[in-house]
Amino acid sequence: MQYLILAGGFATRLWPLTEKRAKPLLPLAGKPVITHIVEKLPQDANIHVLTNAAYTESFRQWRLFLPKRDITIHTEHTRSDDEKLGALGAVAQWITAKTILEDLVLLTGDNYYGFAMKDFLQQYEQGVPLLAAYDIGNTEAAKQFGTVLLKADQKTIAAFEEKPTEPKTTLISTGCSIVPKAYLSELTAFAAEKPDNIGGLFTHFVEKDIPIHCFRFTEPWFDIGSFSAYLNATKMLVGDTTKIADTALVSDAECEHTVVVGERTRVRQSACDNVVIFDNCTIESCVLRDCVIDNNCTLRGIDLTGKMLREGTELIAPS
Amino acid sequence: MRHGHLIILWLLTDMILFIGLFVLAYFLRVGFIFSTDFPFDRFLTTTLLITPLWLSALISTRTFALMRRQTSIRNGLHIAFCAVIGTALFALTYYFLHGAFFSRLLLVQALLLTWGIIWMWHMLFSHVLHYVLRKTNTFPVLVVGVTRESMRLIDLLQKKKSPLKPVAILDGRGVKERDIHGVPVKGKLNKLEDVLQEDHITHLIQCSDLEQTINLLSACRNKGITYMNLPSLLGIVERDERVDRLEGQPVTIVSPKDKWWKWPFQ
Numbered sequence: 001m002q003y004l005i006l007a008g009g010f011a012t013r014l015w016p017l018t019e020k021r022a023k024p025l026l027p028l029a030g031k032p033v034i035t036h037i038v039e040k041l042p043q044d045a046n047i048h049v050l051t052n053a054a055y056t057e058s059f060r061q062w063r064l065f066l067p068k069r070d071i072t073i074h075t076e077h078t079r080s081d082d083e084k085l086g087a088l089g090a091v092a093q094w095i096t097a098k099t100i101l102e103d104l105v106l107l108t109g110d111n112y113y114g115f116a117m118k119d120f121l122q123q124y125e126q127g128v129p130l131l132a133a134y135d136i137g138n139t140e141a142a143k144q145f146g147t148v149l150l151k152a153d154q155k156t157i158a159a160f161e162e163k164p165t166e167p168k169t170t171l172i173s174t175g176c177s178i179v180p181k182a183y184l185s186e187l188t189a190f191a192a193e194k195p196d197n198i199g200g201l202f203t204h205f206v207e208k209d210i211p212i213h214c215f216r217f218t219e220p221w222f223d224i225g226s227f228s229a230y231l232n233a234t235k236m237l238v239g240d241t242t243k244i245a246d247t248a249l250v251s252d253a254e255c256e257h258t259v260v261v262g263e264r265t266r267v268r269q270s271a272c273d274n275v276v277i278f279d280n281c282t283i284e285s286c287v288l289r290d291c292v293i294d295n296n297c298t299l300r301g302i303d304l305t306g307k308m309l310r311e312g313t314e315l316i317a318p319s
Numbered sequence: 320m321r322h323g324h325l326i327i328l329w330l331l332t333d334m335i336l337f338i339g340l341f342v343l344a345y346f347l348r349v350g351f352i353f354s355t356d357f358p359f360d361r362f363l364t365t366t367l368l369i370t371p372l373w374l375s376a377l378i379s380t381r382t383f384a385l386m387r388r389q390t391s392i393r394n395g396l397h398i399a400f401c402a403v404i405g406t407a408l409f410a411l412t413y414y415f416l417h418g419a420f421f422s423r424l425l426l427v428q429a430l431l432l433t434w435g436i437i438w439m440w441h442m443l444f445s446h447v448l449h450y451v452l453r454k455t456n457t458f459p460v461l462v463v464g465v466t467r468e469s470m471r472l473i474d475l476l477q478k479k480k481s482p483l484k485p486v487a488i489l490d491g492r493g494v495k496e497r498d499i500h501g502v503p504v505k506g507k508l509n510k511l512e513d514v515l516q517e518d519h520i521t522h523l524i525q526c527s528d529l530e531q532t533i534n535l536l537s538a539c540r541n542k543g544i545t546y547m548n549l550p551s552l553l554g555i556v557e558r559d560e561r562v563d564r565l566e567g568q569p570v571t572i573v574s575p576k577d578k579w580w581k582w583p584f585q
Binding site for chain 2: 010011012015016018019304306307308309310312313314315
């Protein structure tokens with residue numbers, strides 16, 4: 001079995017946090033999103049990360065922090081959003097180029113999966129595609145996602161509905177699936193037609209009467225696609241506490257709800273409420289609420305609410 | 320030709336023109352002769368002495384600023400104000416150096432000439448300046464946001480042949496349009512750094528994506544780019560705003576509509 005993590009997106013909605021880093025490399029509760037994924041995979045897993053030319057070097061650097069894992073970085077040769085092959089197109093190209101002849105676990109690199117991967121793998125029946133579906137708990141929330149309708153056996157997928165106005169289920173599809181080796185050719189053929197529709201692959205399987213099993217889970221799951229999703233994921237994982245890196249210094253500060261302070265960051269005489277501060281920042285006499293502050297920022301004497309600050313921002317109010 | 324060189328040329332021509340107009344006023348009043356009763360050398364020396372002071376007053380009105388519209392009434396009034404200062408300085412200087420001046424009508428003529436002709440010259444020179452700067456693409460502009468306001472702005476800058484020439488557009492959410500009035504839409508904000516560098520952007524005008532103001536400002540500060548935004552970014556679309564100071568602090572003001580004569584006191 002091969003494990004493929006898709007990390008080729010340019011993450012335009014999370015600008016400026018993704019200005020210089022891929023979305024899977026965004027720190028989430030102290031480590032990159034992709035590290036959370038890798039840590040859940042079996043120790044002996046062959047992990048492949050498929051990214052684009054702009055981020056390849058960043059992923060190579062990231063891999064150095066996980067020396068015991070078998071991780072290979074693959075590059076789709078695109079440098080911007082306009083040149084993108086499409087997620088499925090890139091997978092198909094990789095399958096063909098590497099002559100993959102094994103079952104394939106597909107994972108989107110910007111998702112956080114709270115379930116145990118061994119449970120997911122245990123549910124896999126040889127030769128039957130498997131898709132992880134998160135039980136979001138209420139139909140109102142399900143309206144924002146693609147929902148998964150099950151057959152009477154409560155195991156086999158009957159149909160998918162994309163952002164339904166009246167959801168019939170609270171199960172929503174996620175970016176974790178297994179495509180058996182027998183269907184890799186089907187994947188590449190479908191990718192040739194719809195290279196950017198990775199979710200459509202399983203709809204295509206349903207249309208072709210290929211049975212798909214569903215792995216239901218209720219553990220936390222996040223699609224880190226926007227500023228609010230990123231902040232919510234951090235709140236859920238860190239909880240109502242302050243997580244301060246070993247080399248950070250927080251003094252004379254009022255921290256409420258979730259506050260994450262990165263390496264070598266100094267926070268002084270400030271109030272922080274639901275704030276994520278990355279590395280090497282200086283925050284003095286500030287009031288920050290629902291903010292994400294990227295690396296190397298200097299803020300003095302300002303109040304901010306609901307902001308993402310790009311790397312190197314200097315905001316110094318005159319005293 | 321660089322903007323700085325053009326400004327120096329503009330200042331020099333203004334000085335020459337100011338002196339020339341005073342000389343013209345002399346000859347119009349005295350006749351085209353060098354009168355011994357009304358000595359020309361004294362007249363010219365006084366004019367030369369006050370010219371730098373007049374020019375300093377003119378500079379302080381920001382009439383030479385890149386974005387100043389020379390045809391505006393406000394600009395005309397600024398030039399008139401400086402013409403009054405120039406004439407007054409002349410009268411005062413002449414009085415101190417040589418006693419009473421020989422002609423009050425000459426002063427009136429000099430005042431009118433240095434107002435009217437200098438204003439016309441400013442309109443003409445600014446036209447040339449805009450043409451040269453636009454042709455040499457001296458001030459490439461990045462427009463952030465595809466909105467009706469930004470489309471109008473691009474159209475306006477093109478029609479008025481502004482020296483600020485839009486060369487690229489980015490939009491935070493992405494749009495279908497490939498270009499707006501011939502200016503290419505180059506993608507979303509993730510391309511900001513590339514566009515700023517590749518297009519040698521000198522000015523950035525933010526028209527939407529209010530939540531990204533700090534980040535756009537940060538990028539501009541890091542790269543020495545001038546940042547501007549449209550009032551519509553703040554929801555001010557009726558063009559009744561003004562930028563003023565409240566106890567020295569800059570503020571954008573939208574006042575309730577009132578009698579026109581109350582405007583100077585609001």
